Each structure stands twice: as C-alpha cells, then as structure tokens.
Amino acid sequence: MKQQTRTSFHTVRDEVKRRIESRIWPQGALLPTEAELAQEFGCARATVNRALRELAEQGFVERRRKSGTRVKTAPVKQARFEIAIVRHIVEEQNAEYRYALVDRSVTEAPAWLTSQLGLKSGTRVLHLMCMHYANNRPFQFEERWVNLDVVPAIEQADLSRIGPNEWLLNAIPFTDAEIAFSAVAADNRLADFLATTPGTPVMLLERTTWFKGQPVTFVRMTHHPGYRVRSEY
C-alpha cells in the first residue's frame, strides 16, 4: 500500500524545510506543535522532535519551551571550515608534501606571549619555526610557541621529521582552540621563506590552543600568496 513504509525523521525534516523555503511558513511564523506535526505525519512525537532539533541546529528554526517553534527571521548560517593538518591539505591537492624544521630554541616566554596565553611570567616555552612545502614550493611558514609546563615531553621530541602540529595532535589530541584569519604584508623574513617579495599580501592564520583549560600553544601560520580558505555552507 504505502510506498514509504515508515515515516522517518528525514521525511519530516525535509518537508518542514521545504515549507519554510516555500514561505508556506514565513519568517517569524509559529510552527505547529510537535504533537500536531506528529499527528499530521502519522508518526511519534519523538520523530518530529528529532527532525525539528536538526533544523534548529542548522539555524532554520528557533525553539523555546512553552512558546513553540518559530521560523528564524535572520537565519544565521554558519560556514564550517575543517582545520586539518597541513600535510593533509597538501596531500589532498595531490601534491608532494615536504617539511623542514628551520629553528628551535627554548626561552622564557616574552611578555606579549604571557599576555596572549595567560602565562605566568618566566614560563619556559619552546619556540619553533618550520616550513611546509607542496611540490617543493613554499606552502606555509609556521612559527610556534609551546608551553613547556603543559607539554614538557616536547622538549625532548624529535621534530626534524614530523611537524609540531602533528606531534601535538598525537600527544594531546582533543583540545579547544581559537583561530583568526587576517591579511598581512610579508616582511623580509617571510618573503624569504615564502619565496615572494616583501609587501606581498599573505594570509595569516593565528591559533591559540588549550587543553583542559591550560594554554598549550600559540601558532602563526602564513601561507603562500594566492592561498584561499574555502567552504560551502
């Protein structure tokens, strides 16, 4: 009899989404209650709940107890970027990845860094400079400071073959982070590393990372001219 033997939450979700996009339920409108929708679709309320919860996560509707579910007036869409390991980005472009450790030293954290990471003054940090290449052309210059209080083991690590990001990701895989993109002009040092001319606009990605509330590392990653960060949403 029925073409679709079961009413899945996919069905409900897609139909509700369709009605929103078709303005059958215009912006700001109140949707039927879960119970009413369950009756209309001939399914359990839990199924409707799952469907509407997903639409809420995706920013289509807003849900409030007692008030009900409303179509969002200003849909705030989120663009998602995957922040992957450089090596993976390069390899996905079918390019040959090469890594080089440029410099490594242990120092006391400079004042700006203690401020940036919220460190006690005098904290020892590992300072690293590395290059990442794609098909032997400069891809990314990485300058990093690692809090040795939190990750003492990295002081003994061999970072000549594996990048600090990969090492850290292996040592403390699940971290919180804050990132920022900006456009900056390459200075002389950067221009050297990226094989370009001083003043060239390059994309700077800065990232601060915490593990269980403790500041782990701050890194500045500058990319070759022409680098683009892309995302669908």
Added chain:
Amino acid sequence: MKQQTRTSFHTVRDEVKRRIESRIWPQGALLPTEAELAQEFGCARATVNRALRELAEQGFVERRRKSGTRVKTAPVKQARFEIAIVRHIVEEQNAEYRYALVDRSVTEAPAWLTSQLGLKSGTRVLHLMCMHYANNRPFQFEERWVNLDVVPAIEQADLSRIGPNEWLLNAIPFTDAEIAFSAVAADNRLADFLATTPGTPVMLLERTTWFKGQPVTFVRMTHHPGYRVRSEY
C-alpha cells in the same frame, strides 16, 4: 538514594568524552557497544545512542554499523564562522553603521561571470557597488552581481537605504552558498574606497549563492586593513 535521579545523555556524553581525553580509551580504540554502555550507565540504549551520536558529530568518535564505535585517530575539528549581515557585525562592535550605494547598473553578464555562476550567455544581471562604514570609517567595500532571471524584483528595489545583502536575505532567506577568503593587495580603486594606499593587504571574501539550485548572486567583499575573521572551535 541516587544523587542523580535520571541518567541523562549529557552524563553519558561527558563521561565518554572524559575517558577519551584521559586516554582511558586511546585513539583508535573500540568503545563498548551501545548495549554494553547502556548497561554500565543503567540507562536505555537510545540514551547512549544520542550521546555517541553527538560525539560523532563533534568529531570525537567514528561510528560504523557492525564495526562499532572507535575513537578518531585524527580528530578533524571544524571551525564554525557565522556569516552575518555586515550591519550586525558593525553594530556588535558598538559602532555606528552607515551604508552607501555607490553605483548601480544593469548589464549582460560578462563572460567570467557566466562561467562563475553557470549562466546562459546574455543573462541580464544587476551590478552593484556599495560601501559599509563603521563609525564613518570604511569597513567593507562590496561589489555584487545579481542574476535578474532568479530575482527580477530587485531591479525595482530601492537599494539606497538598505544593502543588497539584507534585501536579498529578506527576499530569499534560505540559500546555499560557497565562500572563500583570500588576502589581496588593494588596487587603486579599492584603496580609494577603503581609505588606504594601493598595495595594502586586505581580506577578500568571495561568495556565490544559490537558491534551489539556481545561481542568485556573486559578491566580492573587501575589508578595511586589519580586519580579522575569528572563531572558536
């Protein structure tokens, strides 16, 4: 007797997350099955399912039927950026927003645009240039092309007071989009608009938008020097 009368999926999710972060379940390890966890936590399997599904969405674990649930070896974390209306960004900084329509014309889509959007040659488009100011200082220069086949009404719209993005968001709120960030040098025109000097690095945001599979608009937004795109993740 029980401190926690009900076992919520939050409890399960947080405890599983804790075990992953504590390496009790190391990377690549197989977790107990849903049924086993349900027994351990004394809850229904659906509750465990909800908890693990969230952890999978957040990239902590990977789930496969028959295989079971594994801790992800290379956690791919996603940074989420909210792509909001310029006016909202400015107003969130407690700055005064001002908008100006610089130029407006209707033309046939140039070749590069027909290619970019997948238009038929000869398609009429609305070409717009606008400025957005924060506290009377240049914030963003916007150059936009709108497909008049899909949004004919915009040809008659008064865009001198409200920006095209807000107009479009009101006309067709739910769209698919692709965006890209890059660092570019301001050319002479851009330097004029952004009150800077030619060659200055600026952040360029390009966005292509579709509605129900039809190309709606392509926009290039360049920002004042020093503009940063930020996100926690």
Added chain:
DNA sequence: TAGTGGTCTAGACCACAAA
C-alpha cells in the same frame, strides 16, 4: 549470517517560561 548502530514507537515525566 550475525553483530552493531540507526531509527521508530507509545507512553511517561520533567523543565522551563508565558499568562
């Protein structure tokens, strides 16, 4: 073929917030 996650159901109780 069998094991594991994916999902649905019907009912229940709870938590929050509007009236």
Added chain:
DNA sequence: TTGTGGTCTAGACCACTAC
C-alpha cells in the same frame, strides 16, 4: 497554572557490513 519542548524508557525492527 498550563502549554510546549526536552528527554528517558523498553521494546522492536531495520540496514548496513564484516565475517
């Protein structure tokens, strides 16, 4: 106080996929 979403349960069947 009451309506609405938030969640849990116990059981069931399904859909993939490793074996």
